[in-house]
Amino acid sequence: MTQAPLTGGRAVPSTRLDRLWHLGRATTDLAAGIGVRGLIDLARRGNGQSNPIELSPETFQRLADRLAHMRGAVMKMGQLMSMDGSDALTPEAAAILGALCNRAEPMPLSQLAPLLETEYGKDWNRRFRRFGFNPVAAASIGQVHRAETADGRHLALKIQFPGVRESIDSDMDNLSLLSRAIGMMPKGMDLKPMLDEARRQLHQEADYAAEADALDAYRRLVGDGADFLVPAVHRDFSTGRILAMDFAEGIPIDRLAETAFTREERDRAANLVMTLVLRELFEFSLVQTDPNFGNFLYQTDTGRVVLLDFGATHPVPPAIVSGYRDLIRAAMAENREAMHESAIALGFAREDAPREQVEAMLDLMRLSSEMMRHQGLYDFGASDLFKRIYDRGQQLYEEGAFSQLPDPSSMFLYRKFLGAFMLCRRLRARVDLPLLLDPYL
Structure with missing residues (x-):
């Protein structure tokens, strides 16, 4: 054996009763944190159409620790719904879910x-x-x-x-109740489509x-x-609960941001990932939708990107492919009317939305497409674009502009794009996006 047996790590709650007990402990922490007045307010909410409850940093820490111990659906929701603190979540919910993204514990x-x-x-x-x-x-x-x-x-x-696959539905039901308690989404926004899509994706990832x-x-x-x-599968060592594949050497791709690596290496890795994202959408119509940086390794000796974790792989309907093509074309041409039509087709906007919300959304979309209109290499390391997008998004959030979630298939594809752009920012890379986009537009 190459390593000593594992002794650390807390056992994963594997039965429905165990998982309900741990979520109950999380709820107890929540109740202790909000007090009697908060519980009374929570009981009066009905479907959660009010402001989120207030929790102390200590209560948030205890709650996140309880949920991280459960792994499974609760932890996966943190990974799906938090992205660099800038998604359309309340700040309180983003704090909890963001803390869950890097809290995985091994089983003993x-x-x-x-x-x-x-x-x-x-x-x-x-x-x-x-x-x-x-x-x-x-x-x-x-x-x-x-x-x-x-x-x-x-x-x-x-x-x-153990027990994760069997507990997905009950975990998601319980998480739905908790999400209403802490006010994950802005007032008036229905979280159910996101939870339903997460439930479907979790069942797929557990298969x-x-x-x-x-x-x-x-x-x-x-x-x-x-x-x-892409590692090859070894079917003779794979079972219903074990997936065997080639072991691939490499370093986590975001480590290229360290000073030991050259700008050329950072640029190559970022351009390869962006190229792959476009091929997934426009050539393969098959997208690995999880934007986690941990799904990519980089081989410094060969210059290859190693692709890992295909549990969240989805085919993309032709209508979604054409919708994104139309949206990118419109954004690059700064055609606001065409951008609006494409946003409606993809579910990012409602036809009956107030005009001021439409204009604000189009302004944000135009800002977000800055790197697509830039001729030549766009230097993500020298750009403050993400801060400008975040600041403007926060302003619109506070004004109540985000009143709906897009179609889940569009939402997770959008997050894949966002993850690729964030990797470019992390690596301080230079990418010529118009050049990469040209074959598909």
């Missing part, structure tokens, strides 16, 4: 060993020359272990937390057989070239 050996025996059989260890008990990564749905098989293959084993198929399909589309590497 007392849970890992029985799971391996259930999936691989009593003498499972004989199938391996080496097995690393300490995970190399842990997230909301499972954790990843490195192993060498008896016949010499080097694998990454993605092992699902490792479907992820294996998506990984194979994506690998065929990307090919085996000098720019990207």
Whole structure:
């Protein structure tokens, strides 16, 4: 064995009763934080159509810790709905959900060993020359272990937390109640479509057989070239709760922001990711929608980007593809009428919205497309565009301009674009977006 057995980490609550108990503890923390007056106000809210309750930083910390311990749907919602603190969430909700994004804990050996025996059989260890008990990564749905098989293959084993798949529906129902309590969304905005889409996506991500198929399909589309590497699936070591694939070396892509790496490396990585995002939408019509930086590795020796985690892979309907093409064209041409029509088609705007809200939204969209209109290399490191977008978005939020959520399929695709732009900013990279967009427009 290459590592000592894992001793740290708290057991993942694996039964519905256990998970309900932990959420109950979170609710107790919430109740203690808001007091009797807050509880009375909460009881009078009905469907949550009022201002969010006020919580102290200490209460937020306890609540986030309780929810992070549960992993699964609760933690995944934090990853889906918080992005750099600038989504259309209340600041309080963004604080909780943002804290959940990087709080994954590994499961202890007392849970890992029985799971391996259930999936691989009593003498499972004989199938391996080496097995690393300490995970190399842990997230909301499972954790990843490195192993060498008896016949010499080097694998990454993605092992699902016990009970997570079975608890998705009950977790989402309970999270819906909690979201109304803390006022996740602006007044008048219906959170249900987002929760329904998150529920569907979580069921998909917990289906490792479907992820294996998506990984194979994506690998065929990307090919085996000098720019990207998609690990191959190993079906004989994959089960319903374990996904086995090639172990790929590389560093987390956002580490290229460190001073040890050159500007050329940062530019190459950012341009490859942006190129891939456009190919996903306009060529593949198949998009890995999770914008987490952890889904990308960079190989400094080969210059290739390694693509990981295909649980959130979705086909894109032709209407959405054409809608984004029309929106990008209109934004680059600064055609406000066409931008408005495209925004309605994609669900980002209502036809009956007040004119002042429409104009404010179009101003924000024009601002957001600045890098698409810039001729030549756009220097994300020298730009304050994200601050300007955030400041303007906060102003519109406070004015009540965000009164609806777009169609979930558009929303998560939008977040993929946002994640790619944020990576460019993190790497302080230079990207010629009009040049990359030209073949598709």
